[in-house]
Amino acid sequence: MLPATILAATPAATPEPTLLPLSLGLVMQGNYLGQVIGPVALSAIVAAAGWAAPAWLVLAAAVSGALLALAFLSRRHKAG
Template identity: 40%
Template sequence: MRAPVFGQALRTFTRGGPLVLALTFATYSSIHVTVVALLPTFYVETELLGLARIAPMTAFVAAVNVAGNILGGIAVHRGIARWKLVIATFVLIGLSALLVYDERLIFEVRLVAAVFLSFIAGIIPACLFATVAVVAPTAALVGATTGLMMQGSQLGQLVGPVAMAKVVTWTGTWNTAPITLITAAVAGSLLMLVVRRIERRRISD
């Protein structure tokens, strides 16, 4: 029984579609988890706020991502192209990231930008999960493809916060924090174009 399972896992990993989809999910998770995880530190250092005030704000920023998931599902259900949704979302993420960490702006504006970033980012998982069945090597490997995509999520959660912390520490300012988020957004957009090409090829076959 082990051989077939190993063979299925190997086939899923070595086929382009599932791997690219997993890397795309990694860029999303690196953005969302980084913003939420480091937001308390950012506010403590720049606003001198206590954790009692920061905790509910951060929880709300994290929670609105669920609403974005629902919005993404509705958009996909209505027939809006998934690749367009994902790329448009990455663009909005990049723009809002510039506002979140701009220390020249008042706190309220930056907080609203963080809420918007988390909310709009939620569209991406809905689109990627809807793409799994299309890029999976076979119908029997949809589960394996989903599993690989979730491993991509874990990769992003590991790399994202570390990368931002390194950049902020090296430059000595939070104004440079968007560099990592925008880099991930650009990478995610390019990867989604590859996913689209794979998807079109699968459909034409």
């Protein structure tokens, strides 16, 4: 659900129509990078600290995403 939502929101978040292909490429690279690094990072954390430890990584990712979204929205409202 999340990759589809991000792909659908990319045209609205792109400052200029000419930058849309570049923006979509960056979104896809981030998506694929997360699919590669995420399982490896979580399994390394589980191996080192047990099954409860990955919750902190997921929480940190969620908080980081929320803060980035708020920063983006505040910057967009100031510009628009």
